[in-house]
């Protein structure tokens with residue numbers, strides 16, 4: 076495989092002259108060239124190579140020699156398959172650096188600023204900035220060196236920045252790929268210079284920037300981003316660049332905050348706060364910013380403090396041994412730096428102030444001049460805010476035999492697939508001027524990158540390739556991804572934020588307030604009245620404590636704001652307070668102790684500061700005072716209302732309040748009406764009952780009369796010798812009296828006809844009794860029964876019989892009428908039932 080010769084890279088020439096590094100950035104590059112070399116620090120005599128922060132695990136694991144790099148999936152699994160590396164971080168007092176040379180391990184701003192042996196530009200900060208297209212994604216390819224024995228599957232043409240499959244003399248355009256840069260060497264410096272440095276500068280100038288590594292598993296992404304002892308990766312180099320930038324920019328002041336997170340199985344974890352609840356993504360749509368709620372941000376003030384943050388985060392990353400990589404990242408990790416900066420005020424004043432009033436530990440506090448007036452005031456310019464995201468993606472991988480790894484692999488592949496789809500859609504939209512829906516929300520990674528991918532960031536992608544022939548298909552798909560992402564259009568804008576939203580401004584303001592308070596206290600203490608008065612010991616202690624507290628706070632806050640002077644002052648390398656030292660120790664041990672104590676102190680102070688930062692950055696509670704007033708007003712109103720109610724109740728203890736009375740009256744009136752209605756209905760029903768009873772009574776009487784008449788009639792018949800049952804049965808021979816019975820019955824018949832006629836005309840005064848007299852003719856109402864009934868009746872009563880009406884149920888015994896008729900015919904020989912009773916049974920039925 077062709078390898079890039081170790082020479083200075085030709086600066087990338089943009090295809091369009093329009094979209095190149097901005098004038099401001101070029102200007103900065105030249106300013107960096109003018110930056111004086113920093114003054115030697117406490118250990119600066121040993122300017123050695125930069126050592127990246129490493130966790131215990133990575134320190135014990137020596138960087139594998141290239142032949143050991145798995146070129147193809149190795150089937151031998153290591154005995155211990157690491158899960159999370161949590162808990163492997165060194166305790167605070169455990170030396171973090173190789174035992175052989177402590178001084179070499181101490182990296183502070185001065186040492187890294189001048190001795191960049193491993194860098195392509197040899198630590199020369201004036202090295203010209205590579206020009207990059209600002210409206211396109213910068214795409215670099217890095218081919219991992221092949222194992223000695225294994226042939227490489229790819230051919231690189233360095234001058235053309237082209238790569239194609241080996242063995243084809245003239246590859247088709249589809250199989251020939253051209254990018255911004257192609258790297259094949261082991262050192263990371265050239266790659267950093269071209270692929271990341273311009274983006275770090277853009278970030279420091281106020282643009283959001285993203286650098287990420289993409290490629291199949293074991294292709295070298297972590298090597299590229301984090302690196303190792305010998306080859307620091309993009310992240311440590313970028314941090315160093317940031318501090319170099321601050322030192323070269325005296326006209327601005329900066330506040331830096333770091334966070335470190337990972338997306339593991341589609342859940343976001345805070346690597347700086349392991350065990351804390353998972354991070355949620357908010358916002359991000361419609362060009363808005365993404366908010367990672369709950370993510371811890373730590374304020375960093377020196378390289379050492381950033382290293383410490385990195386070390387902690389690295390220690391919590393999830394890595395594991397896979398078939399392809401002994402230490403494979405099982406998550407996407409994102410190291411974020413937030414930079415707030417603003418123009419400084421009167422610099423000369425600040426510098427004077429600084430030189431005039433050194434603090435206890437030699438640090439100069441800008442604007443802090445003891446009893447002097449506050450230091451340089453800011454001109455009130457706006458604050459720039461930008462985010463740099465350095466992302467180490469997990470690598471795409473084939474299925475593995477391990478269940479847990481397979482599950483992780485599935486999540487990894489799915490999110491990478493979504494990233495690919497998002498990139499394709501964006502590229503297509505840009506090429507065809509379309510605005511098709513981009514599925515950012517399909518994965519946490521794309522959702523988090525939404526503002527950047529949609530254009531508001533300078534993006535650089537390093538696509539890593541495994542040169543092995545067995546990995547050609549994965550390499551091909553990586554190159555296709557790289558080609559697609561080149562088509563994404565960018566248009567990053569600087570973000571200026573309102574002063575009040577900026578943490579840097581809040582700190583500045585607090586510093587000013589504290590200084591004013593301090594000055595006032597000092598003035599009071601100097602007042603003649605106080606001086607002449609003899610202060611009690613208690614008062615003196617309190618006063619002194621208050622002053623010290625104010626001073627300490629001012630110093631702490633001032634330390635957070637970085638300027639070109641504070642960054643290079645070198646006081647970070649000294650312990651802030653005396654430590655207990657055993658002088659019997661060897662100088663080496665003492666150095667170790669000092670170093671450890673210093674680190675511990677720094678770590679603690681960083682934690683305090685970051686907690687303060689988190690507290691300060693916390694969104695303001697909605698107008699507390701207003702809220703309080705509102706609540707008090709509400710309570711007062713409630714009390715007033717209650718008082719009114721109580722008063723009214725007391726006043727109307729006898730008579731209920733008018734409103735209530737009306738209500739009660741209304742309610743009871745309604746009840747009364749309802750009751751009245753019910754009573755009226757019942758009365759009507761009772762009246763009807765009475766009426767019915769009356770009728771019944773009347774009918775009964777009539778019936779009785781009829782019965783008697785009938786009995787009299789029959790008796791007369793009997794007395795005439797025309798006995799109903801048998802003439803022989805009658806003991807007396809009765810002779811018929813002329814006109815007697817017939818006259819009586821014709822009269823009754825007449826009366827009955829009148830009654831029927833009256834019923835037909837609706838005259839209710841005439842009987843229309845609903846009372847029915849049922850005769851069970853089928854059972855015991857045989858004709859003989861009548862005979863015996865009549866026989867039982869005294870003959871003298873018969874004359875009183877008037878009329879009797881019968882109702883018989885024909886259905887019960889259809890023969891009853893014929894029987895009655897027959898019986899009567901038998902008895903009378905000449906009377907029909909109708910003639911006897913005056914009316915037929917049916918006619919006697921009441922009107923329905």
Ligand SMILES: Nc1ncnc2c1ncn2[C@@H]1O[C@H](COP(=O)(O)OP(=O)(O)OP(=O)(O)O)[C@@H](O)[C@H]1O
Nearest residue numbers: 219261292293294295296297298400403404469470
């Ligand atoms: N350019 C390079 N030069 C020398 N060694 C390299 C290079 N790239 C990768 N390596 C080595 O290859 C091995 C695998 O690399 P690395 O862990 O960075 O892969 P990765 O892409 O991050 O894998 P994963 O996605 O599984 O995390 C490491 O031992 C690393 O040191």
